[in-house]
Amino acid sequence: MRRIWAVTRQTFIEILRMRRTTLFIFILAAVVLGVPQLPRLFNKDVKPQTAALSAGKPGAVQAPQAAQRHHVQTFLVYSVGLAGIILSLLTILAGCKIICEEQARRYVFTPLTKPVPRWQYVIGRWAGLVLFQMLMIAAVGLAVYGTAQVLRLNVKDRAERLQLDNQVFAGRYRSAPNSLDEDLPKVAAKIMQQREQNERLKDLSPEQIAASWDNARLLAREALENVAPFGRLGWRFTELPKPLNDNALVEFHFTAGTGKAAAGTGLKGIFLFSRDPNSEDAGAYFRSDATFLTDRDSSILLPAHMVGSDGRLFVEFLNENPGDPAATFDTTLMFPPEELYIIYPVAPFEPNFLRLLLMMLILQVFLASTTLLAGTWLSFPVATLMCLTIYAIGAMQRFLVEATAIRYKSGFWVYLGHYIYGGLQHIMPNFELIDTSTVLMDSLVVPWTRLAVAGVAFVGVWTVLALTVAAFVFTKRELASVIVE
Amino acid sequence: MIQPSEPYVQTFKVTKVFRDFWRREKVAAVRELDLEVRPNEVLGLLGPNGSGKSTTIKMILGLLYPTRGFIRVFGKRPTDVSIKARIGFLPEESYLYPFLNAWETLDYYGRLFKQPRIQRRQRVEMLLDMVGLTQVAYRRVGEYSKGMQRRIGLAQALINDPDLLILDEPTSGLDPLGTRQVKDLIQQLGRRGKTIVLSSHLLSDVEDVCQRVAILYGGRLRACGEVNDLLSQHGLTQIIAEDLSPAALDKIRAIAAGEGKSVLDISAPRQKLESLFLQIVADAQRERIATGGAVDTGRLAPFLRGEGELEGPQVVEQLLAATNGDGAAAAAQPVAPVRPPVPLDAELLSELTDAAEHGDGRKVLEDRKAAPTKPAKPAPAPAPAADRRIIDSLMKDDQADHA
Numbered sequence: 048m049r050r051i052w053a054v055t056r057q058t059f060i061e062i063l064r065m066r067r068t069t070l071f072i073f074i075l076a077a078v079v080l081g082v083p084q085l086p087r088l089f090n091k092d093v094k095p096q097t098a099a100l101s102a103g104k105p106g107a108v109q110a111p112q113a114a115q116r117h118h119v120q121t122f123l124v125y126s127v128g129l130a131g132i133i134l135s136l137l138t139i140l141a142g143c144k145i146i147c148e149e150q151a152r153r154y155v156f157t158p159l160t161k162p163v164p165r166w167q168y169v170i171g172r173w174a175g176l177v178l179f180q181m182l183m184i185a186a187v188g189l190a191v192y193g194t195a196q197v198l199r200l201n202v203k204d205r206a207e208r209l210q211l212d213n214q215v216f217a218g219r220y221r222s223a224p225n226s227l228d229e230d231l232p233k234v235a236a237k238i239m240q241q242r243e244q245n246e247r248l249k250d251l252s253p254e255q256i257a258a259s260w261d262n263a264r265l266l267a268r269e270a271l272e273n274v275a276p277f278g279r280l281g282w283r284f285t286e287l288p289k290p291l292n293d294n295a296l297v298e299f300h301f302t303a304g305t306g307k308a309a310a311g312t313g314l315k316g317i318f319l320f321s322r323d324p325n326s327e328d329a330g331a332y333f334r335s336d337a338t339f340l341t342d343r344d345s346s347i348l349l350p351a352h353m354v355g356s357d358g359r360l361f362v363e364f365l366n367e368n369p370g371d372p373a374a375t376f377d378t379t380l381m382f383p384p385e386e387l388y389i390i391y392p393v394a395p396f397e398p399n400f401l402r403l404l405l406m407m408l409i410l411q412v413f414l415a416s417t418t419l420l421a422g423t424w425l426s427f428p429v430a431t432l433m434c435l436t437i438y439a440i441g442a443m444q445r446f447l448v449e450a451t452a453i454r455y456k457s458g459f460w461v462y463l464g465h466y467i468y469g470g471l472q473h474i475m476p477n478f479e480l481i482d483t484s485t486v487l488m489d490s491l492v493v494p495w496t497r498l499a500v501a502g503v504a505f506v507g508v509w510t511v512l513a514l515t516v517a518a519f520v521f522t523k524r525e526l527a528s529v530i531v532e
Numbered sequence: 533m534i535q536p537s538e539p540y541v542q543t544f545k546v547t548k549v550f551r552d553f554w555r556r557e558k559v560a561a562v563r564e565l566d567l568e569v570r571p572n573e574v575l576g577l578l579g580p581n582g583s584g585k586s587t588t589i590k591m592i593l594g595l596l597y598p599t600r601g602f603i604r605v606f607g608k609r610p611t612d613v614s615i616k617a618r619i620g621f622l623p624e625e626s627y628l629y630p631f632l633n634a635w636e637t638l639d640y641y642g643r644l645f646k647q648p649r650i651q652r653r654q655r656v657e658m659l660l661d662m663v664g665l666t667q668v669a670y671r672r673v674g675e676y677s678k679g680m681q682r683r684i685g686l687a688q689a690l691i692n693d694p695d696l697l698i699l700d701e702p703t704s705g706l707d708p709l710g711t712r713q714v715k716d717l718i719q720q721l722g723r724r725g726k727t728i729v730l731s732s733h734l735l736s737d738v739e740d741v742c743q744r745v746a747i748l749y750g751g752r753l754r755a756c757g758e759v760n761d762l763l764s765q766h767g768l769t770q771i772i773a774e775d776l777s778p779a780a781l782d783k784i785r786a787i788a789a790g791e792g793k794s795v796l797d798i799s800a801p802r803q804k805l806e807s808l809f810l811q812i813v814a815d816a817q818r819e820r821i822a823t824g825g826a827v828d829t830g831r832l833a834p835f836l837r838g839e840g841e842l843e844g845p846q847v848v849e850q851l852l853a854a855t856n857g858d859g860a861a862a863a864a865q866p867v868a869p870v871r872p873p874v875p876l877d878a879e880l881l882s883e884l885t886d887a888a889e890h891g892d893g894r895k896v897l898e899d900r901k902a903a904p905t906k907p908a909k910p911a912p913a914p915a916p917a918a919d920r921r922i923i924d925s926l927m928k929d930d931q932a933d934h935a
């Protein structure tokens with residue numbers, strides 16, 4: 048243990064004294080301190096009042112507008128995201144350097160003729176790198192948190208500050224309604240039942256019946272997403288966690304579209320929010336007479352108590368748009384389910400931010416072990432390239448899934464890409480688990496369970512595996528016979 | 533357990549073939565080498581460049597694996613970590629981390645031996661003092677000259693007070709002073725019963741300090757045995773006297789002729805360049821001329837002399853002294869105590885002249901031969917003019933090869 052610590056300590060000093068580390072620290076500082084200045088430079092006409100008009104008043108529909116709170120959010124997303132990228136590059140470059148260079152330059156002969164087992168040496172190297180990144184992440188965390196607090200205190204408007212605390216300085220829970228998943232098969236079945244009663248299905252071939260089911264599902268979906276003039280449409284939210292406190296604001300987000308109207312056409316309707324009428328704390332209703340625009344994300348603020356103690360919330364919408372007198376468009380409204388959700392604070396900001404930093408650390412731990420795995424048997428440039436590739440594939444996971452999906456018309460290269468990438472994807476842990484930008488974009492809460500899953504995938508499985516292989520390779524390796532480059 | 537008389541290192545028909553990336557055989561660096569390092573001996577590995585000395589050493593240390601044959605070190609495999617605690621190694625070049633300073637370097641290696649803090653600190657300071665780098669201990673090793681790095685390399689090899697010290701060309705890159713020191717050090721350690729393996733292509737290194745030499749050429753063992761046996765040349769007599777007149781020389785010739793022998797060569801003895809240089813440096817040190825490089829303290833670190841390390845109150849005292857302002861105190865210290873100029877063997881000279889007066893110079897020389905503890909003195913060596921035929925022929929071969 049003391050030997051591992053000696054190597055760890057040595058590695059830490061080594062990284063600290065590398066010139067590239069200094070460079071990266073300067074870049075990090077520039078990013079963290081520079082990002083908050085950007086909106087001021089590029090978006091001069093934002094005033095706190097723009098958003099404050101409707102802010103904080105429950106029930107009013109809010110149009111998406113640039114406001115000070117968005118700047119704070121942008122700052123958080125960008126500074127943490129960029130810091131993550133910079134630290135990852137540093138891990139890869141420093142990690143490959145500490146393990147490759149000493150083999151190439153033969154510095155490694157001296158420590159390895161001391162009584163330190165080679166596997167301990169590898170672990171010590173890795174631990175030194177991780178220790179360094181821990182301190183870097185802690186520094187970045189402090190700097191970002193401090194800057195964010197300064198930005199927050201600069202928001203003088205009370206309503207805007209309230210919104211800021213609700214939307215940015217919180218860990219929020221986001222939930223989609225579960226109506227479609229449950230209801231669609233039921234409605235489709237009902238349609239099919241009717242068709243059967245009409246005895247129209249009897250003469251059909253199995254393929255035609257299958258097609259009929261498809262058609263029924265389509266109709267069901269239409270019925271569940273669309274609402275005709277003066278028609279009603281409902282959504283159910285269940286298993287909602289308790290809001291952070293009584294002052295928490297629950298945001299209900301929706302986007303409504305019509306068949307023909309141009310985006311941005313004004314619409315109106317009534318949203319009715321209620322708790323489960325059968326539950327003991329039933330009876331609270333909340334009504335919003337809303338005016339909103341087509342195809343724009345809009346939101347309604349609800350008081351915290353609308354989320355019942357049973358974790359349920361019902362929403363009903365009444366389409367108040369009569370048939371257009373000029374008949375220029377159909378006022379049947381469509382609510383795409385993926386853009387309909389509620390979001391509200393369930394956890395305080397600080398512990399959530401801490402968990403976010405842990406997500407960053409998990410990535411660095413993973414990368415550190417990957418660089419050691421590559422560096423024990425590859426030369427510096429090759430090892431660096433390999434690690435950068437793994438990092439890039441991980442970071443672009445979602446994009447690559449789409450890019451290499453096999454579509455209707457697929458050529459050789461699409462198949463090749465699909466299978467190569469598909470294979471890699473099965474080996475590598477899921478990077479979405481530790482993607483800070485999707486978390487910060489909506490100030491989402493990072494549950495411990497998510498951290499635990501990420502920890503098992505990235506550290507428990509991959510890191511342990513990579514370090515084991517690296518230690519094995521390093522132990523078996525004939526170090527002095529390395530003929531370099 | 534290993535018997536006391538059992539060799540520390542044994543190689544059995546060891547062959548090392550280097551291959552290239554495609555596994556094609558490139559060089560046979562060592563071929564069928566059978567070698568033994570016995571306890572308490574100073575063994576010289578001698579051979580021209582590229583004869584496989586370093587390769588042999590790296591195999592002994594587990595940095596290379598033999599292609600055929602096997603090696604036992606302290607009765608175990610060279611890759612066994614437990615034996616490393618008893619070994620000190622100075623690589624052919626001082627592969628040291630350039631970003632650490634001398635102090636940190638030694639401290640790091642001390643840590644790898646799990647040495648407790650106080651012991652580590654003591655040893656580091658003693659070793660720095662021994663290799664004469666106390667004054668530059670806080671400069672990065674990367675800034676050091678090659679010789680200074682060599683000194684640190686030597687210091688790190690000694691940090692664990694090893695039983696088996698393996699030195700790969702320890703004097704390469706060192707100034708004559710350093711060379712002298714290293715040789716003295718090896719001799720002192722050898723006298724303390726340490727086992728030392730020393731590789732070199734410099735005959736004088738090996739000649740001065742080794743009891744036994746193994747001569748490698750092209751990866752094969754060509755000769756192996758006691759130095760005296762390999763070097764002594766019977767049938768010649770050397771007389772060193774004060775300046776003699778031609779008449780006196782004629783008399784000597786006549787005496788020789790009377791015994792039926794002829795005088796082969798008469799010349800004025802010249803001071804060896806090595807001893808001259810040593811004298812100049814010693815003088816400079818006596819005058820306390822500052823140097824940014826290495827200095828000779830002439831001291832062996834106490835723990836290497838086998839003297840117990842400081843304990844209890846002594847430690848506290850020393851620590852207190854050390855905390856009196858760390859680096860500043862170290863820098864303010866006077867240049868390390870001066871070592872008296874190396875005597876030009878005045879003792880021997882007077883003995884000789886005495887003996888000459890009694891007409892019995894020959895006996896003194898023979899006495900001298902019989903006392904092999906002294907040949908290391910950098911005096912005009914009264915040791916027999918060496919028969920280096922084996923070695924020289926090998927060296928010549930080598931040059932011819934490379935030409």
Ligand SMILES: Nc1ncnc2c1ncn2[C@@H]1O[C@H](COP(=O)(O)OP(=O)(O)O)[C@@H](O)[C@H]1O
Nearest residue numbers: 527528529550559561581582583584585586587
């Ligand atoms: N890592 C290596 N790869 C290939 N050849 C090597 C390697 N190390 C040494 N050699 C070759 O082995 C031979 C012996 O080298 P070495 O043991 O270093 O000689 P020396 O006696 O000078 O220390 C040389 O011909 C050298 O070129």
Ligand SMILES: [Mg+2]
Nearest residue numbers: 585586624700
């Ligand atoms: Mg060599």
